[in-house]
Amino acid sequence: MLLFRPPGVYRPQGDTRLLAETLRTARVGARVLDVGTGTGVLALAAARGGAAQVIAVDSCARAVFTARVNALLRRLPVRVVHSDLFEAVAGEVFDVIVANPPYVCSDGLSSAGRSAHVWDGGLDGRAVLDRLCAAAPPLLAPGGMLLLLQSALCGIQTTVERLRSQRLRVAVVARRQEPFGPVMRARAAQLERCGLIGPEQRYEDLVVIRAERW
Structure with missing residues (x-):
């Protein structure tokens, strides 16, 4: 899918495709x-897949503009809102929440730059993941599900346990x-040096975790 994507907006790649x-x-x-x-690619996929209502949120104003343009170009009914995670949709409920958050482990020093926000997940990669695990479950309708992508380097079991603690049925799918x-x-x-990868390892395992409200 060809997308409008200005500098500073995350480029859809392997994690997005998964x-x-x-x-x-x-x-x-x-x-x-x-x-x-980001570019709105997942929101567009949901709209094309038959969702009756699709809302996309991003904390980056440039990404909000980008997603709006991409939805307009494809004439898809996606509402794009500037929001820090769920701030703008507090109190609403959804059948599906989909998230591909920043999960790269940073060194705390070299994250400066206009595009760092699209990948920087903090020292352990969990700065945004943990906020999602805490805030997403209350927004799920009965029978609703969260689809969350992350790297195995950020601790899959930690995510699973935090979502299960909110009485969700959780699996790596x-x-x-x-x-x-x-x-x-x-x-x-x-x-x-941190022991997160082996010598000369230049790959990571990406996973999608599904968490469902009973």
Whole structure:
């Protein structure tokens, strides 16, 4: 899919494709929320998949503009809102929440730059993941589900346990080995020192975690 994407907006790549494939095989539901929408590609996929209402949120004003343009160009009914995670949709409920948050482990020093926000997940990669695990479950309708993508380097079991603690049924439903891109290659030595990857390892396992409200 050709997308309008200005500098500073996350470029859809392997992680986006894995989550989009999982979304296509899931029941889309009537109301879908795409958190951290970037270009809007996942929101567009949900709209094309038959969702009655799609809302996309992003904390980056440039991403909000980008997603709006991409929805307009395709004449798809996606509402794009500037929001820090769920702030703008507090109190609403959704059948599906989909999220591909920043999850790259940073070194705390070299994250400066206009585009750092699209990948920087904090020292352990969980800065946004933990906020999602805490805030997403109350927004799920009965029978609703969260589809959350992350790297195995950020602790899959930690995410599973935090979602289960909110009385959700949780499973890893998709997994793919992805070669390091430029950002991860630049941090490979740091990841080796932390014991997160082996010597010369230049790939990571990406997973999609599904959490369903009973």
